[in-house]
Amino acid sequence: MKQLLSSLSGKRQSLLMLVLTLFSFSANAKVLLPQILSSNMVLQREKPINIWGYASPAEKVEVTFAGQKKQTVTDKNGNWSVILRPLKTSATPQTMTIAGSNKIELTNILVGEVWVCSGQSNMEYQMRKLAKIPKPKNEKLGFPADEVEKAKNTQIRIFLVNRKQLAKPDSVHKSWAVAQDSALKAFSAVGYFFAKEVQEKLGIPVGMISSSVSGSAIEPWVSPEAFAQEPYFKNTKVGNDPGKFYTPMIEPLSKFKIRGFLWYQGETNCFLNEDISYAYKMKTLINLWRKAWGEQDLPFYYVQIAPYDYSKQKSDKVVLTTETQPKFWEAQQQVLRLPKTGMISTNDLNDNGGDLHPTYKWEVGRRLALVALGKTYNQQIDFSGPVFKAISFRNNQALLDFDYLKSANATKITGFTIADASGKFVNADAALKDGKVFVFSKEIAKPTAVRYNWTENPTGNLYSNGLPALPFRTDNPLTKQFKTN
Structure with a gap:
């Protein structure tokens, strides 16, 4: 045991000692539950439900809830667990009984x-x-x-x-x-x-x-x-x-x-x-x-x-x-x-x-x-503001496509900057038309990139569904750097 503890970090030593203490304690203990299982809890509907805890080794434990009764026997360390079949939604308070050498009643449980x-x-x-x-x-x-x-x-x-x-x-x-x-x-x-x-x-x-x-x-x-x-x-x-x-x-x-x-x-x-x-x-x-x-x-x-x-x-x-x-x-x-x-x-x-x-x-x-x-939950609601999707260029304008952007036209849009190949960004005019945002500036003849709310104090007013657009830059270097797999 000393050799095992010495090979672990201080944090892991503490956790192991706690677990060992629980095992030792459970050897002569009544049935106990983890903190997360208690009266007043909500159990997740439509999924198999774990109920677990501690007791004396080789002790029989029975869990009764919502018409289900599950039995098990604790292992040599006093651990036990059962799995309840998926539960239906229930707004009516119910009681769970866990019985071993003692009996525990958890009340007012919802699903x-x-x-x-x-x-x-x-x-x-x-x-x-x-x-x-x-x-x-x-x-x-x-x-x-x-x-x-x-x-x-x-x-x-x-x-x-x-x-x-x-x-x-x-x-x-x-x-x-x-x-x-x-x-x-x-x-x-x-x-x-x-x-x-x-x-x-x-x-x-x-x-x-x-x-x-x-x-x-x-x-x-x-x-x-x-x-x-x-x-x-x-x-x-x-x-x-x-x-x-x-x-x-x-x-x-x-x-x-x-x-x-x-x-x-x-x-x-x-x-x-x-x-x-x-x-x-x-x-x-x-x-x-x-x-x-x-x-x-x-x-x-x-x-x-x-x-x-x-x-x-x-x-x-x-x-x-x-x-x-x-x-x-x-x-x-x-x-x-x-x-x-x-x-x-x-x-x-x-x-x-x-x-x-x-x-x-x-x-x-x-x-x-x-x-x-x-x-x-697949509700038919508007849950997002505009999210930048793609950019294209036409004459001296940048045309931006967004997800979650309503197609209705809007008044002048603020918060955009635009740049050409020099990389220097200037404040830009922007307007919403036919489901796209058109961005342009008299100072930029051939735009190459656009940014929106690219500042720690954003004031842009691009909204849709009553929700603000996420800030972005079209010259985003992370797109190719970040690997999802």
Whole structure:
């Protein structure tokens, strides 16, 4: 044992010791469950459901739920698990019984849709903060400052991951909660407003699992082994503590069936002036998480980080410029080339370029929900603003094609710049006609490239479906550099 421990890192030693402690504890223990299985939970509909836990070795355990009864015997280490057949949607509270040498009753269980939301501070951003922020400038987006007071929807359930507790067995069985009162105050605003929109539109129970850490880079959410398997990092040492949060905060959730993931992270990596390396880190994370859950097609929807004055920040490591953030957005957008992914734009969701934590979390959650409703739940809705697809040139104009662009004509469009072979970009005029955007400038006779909102303080007004276009440049160097397989 000493030889085994000495070969592991300190973090892995701690986890192994915890597991060994649980095994030792279970040798003389009653039936115990992991934190993620508790009263008030939502179970994922239409998928085989894992129910697992700990008990004494060779102990018989029986699980009863929704007309199903499953029996098993614990292994020599006291581990046990059963699989329930796929469950139908149920908004009626039900009780699950787990019986061994003792009997556990989990009550008020619903069956519906379950999502994991993760990232850094903008995902962690708590509902309680809404009551203290100043009134946002964009009144059209609303301001639900009193949402916690009004929230009484028992069809929305929440689970807030405690990184120090998740891997420990649960003897209280109350880690899930109805999304109201003190539990909601501490929960992710983005996660809650996502759930509110999905629950309202689908009319079924929604469970949200929030696992985020303020200030975290992306690397701690990915295991070292996953980085080692990605060719891009073959000869690169990945910093920022790979696995630090994945091991205690994501991996223990992976037996719990879900519909998909929501991700809001990137500011910490943007401060390091990253571009294509971040795209590969996201690719690695997505592949790892899908593999951990055993489902390669789990939806992964994420947030384009909001505008911020990175160029005004001092850094001892890198030089931050006005192109630092646009290049990062570009890297984030490359990940859309992976299957079952989606990204929302937040270009218009920051009233102050010096605020790293914009207040419009209700709109971020709503926009993520629109993507899920359109792409996962096949609702016939408009879920995306314009996304650049192709460029062509005619005379002295650039003609841009977009996905998700309504064909109606519009007034003058702002936010575009245009360049010729010299590479010098100048402000451009733009107009929407016949489903295309025409971009031109009197200063450019033979255009070769166009950019939109290519700045850390974007003001462009290209919208469709009430949603902003993603920023882009047609002279994007990452298209050929980023490999999806």
